[in-house]
Amino acid sequence: MSEPVLIVENLKTYFDIAEGTVKAVNGVSFTLNPNESLGVVGETGSGKSVTMKTIMGLIKKPGYIPEGRILFLTDEFSKDGKKEYVDLTKLTPQQFTRIRGRHIAMIFQDPMTSLNPMYTVADQMIETIMYHQNVSELEARKRAVELLRKVGIPNADKRIDDYPFQFSGGQRQRIVIAIGLSCNPELLIADEPTTALDVTIQAQILELMKDLQNEFNTAMIYITHDLSVVAEIADKVMVMYGGNQMEVADVNTIFEKPTHPYTNMLLNCIPRHDAKKDELEPIPGQPPIMLDPPDLCPFLPRCPMATEKCRKAKPDLNELEPGHFVRCWNPVLDAKMGGDK
């Protein structure tokens, strides 16, 4: 088996603000192999986006990384052309520009975050390809057209000269995916990329991302609120709450043997097929305390399984069985909680 492309160890990202310290990411660890997809799921404010922005080197003051390593396998800085692990937390902003876009690409919910409305798609794609791959303008245009074809833009050789507003929302997201993949990155991070699209287009984009991932052997991290999307795209799932990992396991284990009370409650909140909404119903209770949180399980105030032990000490992320990690003193080991819904 190939080496992991990403090893995240005990990663912490804090924000010092006037009221105290926001512990947005509080000791996250995981590994990711080439061609593997990690689905990151959790309610608003659980630390999903800050984790990914930290990996992308996008944390600005008052944010900082007090602890942890992000080891990324790359040949970008190697002297002998061999791939080596580089700790991304140690890179200077200048060094990071050689990683971001070229080796790690990111796709956001709103394609217009990544597209400039003032330039044609050709201008934007060709510039990215020339910058990262050191090829001529003609060659870059050829590659850009080929990629647009791959992501399903009809008449790509002509449409490449159109402006972003001349495309539909789904097409714009396809273009962003094409730009993201144009440098054949080892890692693609997608933050809710299909949330703004209607369900049919969403399914097509997910299918497209899976196909391209296989073709390019790209590792992928996919952030979402939507567990049905996780089921569709992820090999492995990380459930986050209050800046902590609550549970990490392969996708089948998460759906068949959810072990953390929070994962169980999330699964019980999936709306039925005939329901209109396709996002999670909120779980009753208050959102987690991120500002100077006590050193206890963040889910404690909302947890129906909480015991005295939970009020005394925070559980570690324990490996219950190979590849199945849970942070809980009272894991649900038999049936799902709360009955069927």
Ligand SMILES: Nc1ncnc2c1ncn2[C@@H]1O[C@H](COP(=O)(O)OP(=O)(O)OP(=O)(O)O)[C@@H](O)[C@H]1O
């Ligand atoms: N610049 C900042 N300054 C202070 N706190 C911040 C900053 N950025 C994020 N946070 C806090 O970090 C926590 C985690 O936020 P994050 O955006 O990662 O959540 P999320 O799980 O991605 O939520 P969503 O699904 O809504 O995007 C939140 O409490 C948020 O208020």
